[in-house]
Amino acid sequence: MASSLTHPPPPPHLPSLNPKPNFTRRSLLLTSTATTLSFPSLSSSAIQPPNPTITDRIFMEFSLCPNYYLPNRTLGDTISTLCSDSTLLGRVILGLYGNLVPRTVSNFKSLCISNPNSNPNSSSYKNTLVHKVLPGQYFLAGRQGRPDRGEVRPPSYLPRNIETVDPKAFALTHSRPGIVSLSLSENDDEDEIKFDPEYRNVEFLITTGPGPCPQLDNKNIVFGTVLEGN
Template identity: 85%
Template sequence: MASSLTQPPPPLPSLHHPIPKSNLTRRSLLLTSTATLSFPTLFSSASPTQPPNPTITDRVFMEFSLCPNYYLPNRTLGDTISTLCSDSTSLGRVIIGLYGNLVPRTVSNFKSLCISASSSNPDSSSYKNTIIHKVFPGQYFLAGHQGRPERGDVRPPNHLPRNTETVDPKAFALTHSRAGVVSLPLSENDDDDEIKLDPEYRNVEFLITTGPGPCPQLDNKNIVFGTVLEGLDVITAIASTQTYQPGERIRQFNDLAEFFGDERAQNARTIWNRPLTTIYISDCGALEVAKPSLTPSLP
């Protein structure tokens, strides 16, 4: 009896689960420590993407006019826009703000061809007395086509620096989201191949969206470098001009000729969407910017 009273009480049940035997090896510990150290480093070093800087650093103006005589069949060899369009009708002035901080080279080249309109050198390249060669209703119009000045084309500007922004992804940050967006056309550029093959070729075509809606098909393909600040009514007037539109039969023949590699197919398309009334840039130049400012809304 005495011996039973001296026995120790039975152990109480444990309130915790037993810790299982660890199966960690030196390799797993090394991988775990590496992952723990690398993830914080990765996230701490990542910097947020900088938004585009649409500050208007420069302003230019363009005067647009209608010329009723340019396509007359009785033209002489020495006739140019300046001689044929002396009685032209003014459509008005458009003021364009340029994003010099975002795409400085594109802006500089565009501004150079606006300023050279007042140059005393008659052989300088300029947008003055050059035509709007394509109008796509409800979308945009194209200007600045290179070629022969007597035909209303821009003289090839071989003196301009090469535009390296055409291969810079940051230059394509802005979109064609409304009317009045000004951009450098890369996918829509229709300069002649013989001009593009020149080692000194510089693209100076430009397009302006006419609205009323956006043009998402132009995004990520063309460099937006400016916006229309004043004169959207002039842009609307240009967009409403009648253009040459081929019939369905002509389009089918053209597609067939292109399929068989006939070069005449591409040549025939050069007059498609051409305004039936000549619209041209009768004057252009630069305006002073007292203080750079942000645009009212991002294009």
């Protein structure tokens, strides 16, 4: 029987990645995502933005793909062929604030569990690249583009996220490591993709610490936190 968590304990820091082998941007691969647990929704009167309730948990597995930038790669190489023997780094469990920003969480979950076989014209976060790492601050994932390059292609049915223009959605801050946030100010999708009338922003970031990232506050939507990682 599921139960609601009204005051979840502070999450641990993100897993400390072994410096050997060393990894850089686009060598880190998101290999698996899945929804693992859901909690019943609470009434809006019970939600206090400074103390968001965790409504869903998902896990993501990260692997190292050092072959992505091999100098002898060919035009026919794809993310699947280059990263077929990637090294698993570990699993991170995220808690999501579905009562606070329901549309942001719903879209994120859709990209975590979508089945590419049911919609060949789209792709989920699975087998996509962590395309930017800022040491001591955060990393970015979910860049849109070509799936064969390790980028995301959101499904056409993904609803437009009106929370991106709602001031209440920006109430939480990037005050510690392990904050999960919809990347708006740091989004680096190509302009030709952003100008598409059907564009949906699905790029996200996770703060890595050791300190806060106040430069991200009021510009990006915090929608979750890291609960576990190894």
